[in-house]
Amino acid sequence: MTCTKAVPLYVQLKEHVLQNIRSGEWRSGERVPSEHELVRKFKVSRMTANRALRELMRSGVLARIAGVGTFVGDLKAAAHPLQIRNIAQEIRDRGHRHRALPVTLERICPDATVRSRLGVAAQALHVFHSLIVHFENDVALQVEDRFVNPLIAPDYLAADFTALTPYEYLMEVAPLQRVEHVVRAVQPDARIRGLLKLRPREPALLIERVTWSRAVPASFALLYHPGSRFELRGGFEA
Amino acid sequence: MTCTKAVPLYVQLKEHVLQNIRSGEWRSGERVPSEHELVRKFKVSRMTANRALRELMRSGVLARIAGVGTFVGDLKAAAHPLQIRNIAQEIRDRGHRHRALPVTLERICPDATVRSRLGVAAQALHVFHSLIVHFENDVALQVEDRFVNPLIAPDYLAADFTALTPYEYLMEVAPLQRVEHVVRAVQPDARIRGLLKLRPREPALLIERVTWSRAVPASFALLYHPGSRFELRGGFEA
DNA sequence: AAGTGGTCTAGACCACTGC
DNA sequence: CAGTGGTCTAGACCACTTT
Numbered sequence: 001m002t003c004t005k006a007v008p009l010y011v012q013l014k015e016h017v018l019q020n021i022r023s024g025e026w027r028s029g030e031r032v033p034s035e036h037e038l039v040r041k042f043k044v045s046r047m048t049a050n051r052a053l054r055e056l057m058r059s060g061v062l063a064r065i066a067g068v069g070t071f072v073g074d075l076k077a078a079a080h081p082l083q084i085r086n087i088a089q090e091i092r093d094r095g096h097r098h099r100a101l102p103v104t105l106e107r108i109c110p111d112a113t114v115r116s117r118l119g120v121a122a123q124a125l126h127v128f129h130s131l132i133v134h135f136e137n138d139v140a141l142q143v144e145d146r147f148v149n150p151l152i153a154p155d156y157l158a159a160d161f162t163a164l165t166p167y168e169y170l171m172e173v174a175p176l177q178r179v180e181h182v183v184r185a186v187q188p189d190a191r192i193r194g195l196l197k198l199r200p201r202e203p204a205l206l207i208e209r210v211t212w213s214r215a216v217p218a219s220f221a222l223l224y225h226p227g228s229r230f231e232l233r234g235g236f237e238a
Numbered sequence: 239m240t241c242t243k244a245v246p247l248y249v250q251l252k253e254h255v256l257q258n259i260r261s262g263e264w265r266s267g268e269r270v271p272s273e274h275e276l277v278r279k280f281k282v283s284r285m286t287a288n289r290a291l292r293e294l295m296r297s298g299v300l301a302r303i304a305g306v307g308t309f310v311g312d313l314k315a316a317a318h319p320l321q322i323r324n325i326a327q328e329i330r331d332r333g334h335r336h337r338a339l340p341v342t343l344e345r346i347c348p349d350a351t352v353r354s355r356l357g358v359a360a361q362a363l364h365v366f367h368s369l370i371v372h373f374e375n376d377v378a379l380q381v382e383d384r385f386v387n388p389l390i391a392p393d394y395l396a397a398d399f400t401a402l403t404p405y406e407y408l409m410e411v412a413p414l415q416r417v418e419h420v421v422r423a424v425q426p427d428a429r430i431r432g433l434l435k436l437r438p439r440e441p442a443l444l445i446e447r448v449t450w451s452r453a454v455p456a457s458f459a460l461l462y463h464p465g466s467r468f469e470l471r472g473g474f475e476a
Numbered sequence: 477a478a479g480t481g482g483t484c485t486a487g488a489c490c491a492c493t494g495c
Numbered sequence: 496c497a498g499t500g501g502t503c504t505a506g507a508c509c510a511c512t513t514t
Binding site for chain 3: 246247248284286289303304306
């Protein structure tokens with residue numbers, strides 16, 4: 001029994017295939033059920049089965065050959081190349097000291113950009129806004145400019161962000177269901193440059209991240225990192 | 239022979255939309271015809287129109303809002319780090335023209351950095367080196383500075399990289415088994431800046447990528463992208 | 477001949493937005 | 496309310512590969 005989700009059938013089919021691949025049941029190069037087999041087994045129309053397999057092919061999970069069949073692709077979809085990280089945990093994992101400096105914690109009227117990212121309608125009067133600098137051994141490593149949907153975290157302004165990162169706080173009050181991020185190289189404005197103590201021409205790595213909870217955007221964050229002291233790592237195994 | 243392939247209807251619809259965007263007829267943010275309008279105009283079924291618009295949305299060309307309409311998206315170049323797709327395919331999926339300009343193709347003695355990334359011992363006398371500029375509609379989008387293990391691709395220097403990207407070439411000669419990448423924001427040197435036509439203070443997004451084949455590092459690539467025209471997108475669902 | 481994927485149709489119901 | 500996109504069905508024809 002699912003909680004009033006109404007998950008589309010083709011998504012359920014994709015999940016079924018992914019589960020069998022993740023569990024190791026279907027290995028790389030092996031054949032997966034044909035469209036007709038999925039139709040019989042799950043009582044769906046062929047168009048629905050076709051869409052599920054076609055989208056998994058476009059994602060690189062499956063390979064299809066007309067007249068032959070559908071096969072598990074070379075790269076197992078196990079790893080996320082850009083992982084969701086908690087900056088504080090990241091720093092502590094390196095054996096270093098993390099410190100958070102809250103600069104701003106307020107309720108604001110969102111501009112058009114924030115509204116569109118959070119998917120809040122124009123009648124939404126306010127969202128929460130926090131700006132926090134994260135230090136690794138007293139060297140600034142991240143400026144976290146975050147906007148939070150008050151429907152998801154109504155008590156956000158009362159939290160103590162010297163003890164808990166916004167990420168940790170949000171993970172407690174709302175289950176994380178979906179993440180989208182965009183990574184760019186930018187020259188930030190003077191304020192961010194000052195907080196990060198950037199050298200004159202030093203660029204910043206900007207991660208824009210939207211997290212979703214219960215099918216609703218919960219938070220929109222702009223994460224600025226000094227180009228000379230920060231990198232994102234990722235990888236895949238076949 | 240010029241393949242007299244029957245172009246699928248949904249591909250024709252995608253081309254029609256892309257043509258109108260390319261020509262400037264439909265600008266960023268403007269509304270495009272609804273599915274029903276396409277059905278009437280082109281005498282196709284709604285599923286066919288739906289597929290065309292849906293795939294263009296997945297490529298980032300269009301943005302759709304249920305109950306409102308379909309709109310031309312931001313034309314910023316985006317890559318999906320989840321799939322290791324090559325730059326040429328990314329560009330073609332956006333309906334744009336890809337062109338590769340090989341600048342350098344040579345055999346070199348690797349320096350310490352390249353040796354360590356490729357895991358070749360000091361006695362390795364040489365590796366292959368290529369430097370290629372990739373253009374999207376004649377605008378430079380990537381400088382690909384690549385070092386290749388000659389044990390994996392002994393005929394690398396003989397390939398025609400105006401017709402095939404190094405990625406595509408390597409995928410043919412060696413099965414991809416593992417990928418590692420590091421993403422950074424940098425101020426590249428004058429040579430790279432010139433090739434990418436970067437503005438004075440514009441930073442670059444650098445992806446360092448090592449690919450492995452048969453438990454051996456096959457290739458080490460430095461991929462430079464203009465900060466103002468390129469972004470990495472990613473995400474996952476729980 | 478049987479099975480596969482690639483494409484396409486002509487309907488349908490739903491939730492949502494704007495008027 | 497009419498319009499939009501999101502999903503789904505139960506058929507269909509085709510080109511192709513394998514047996």
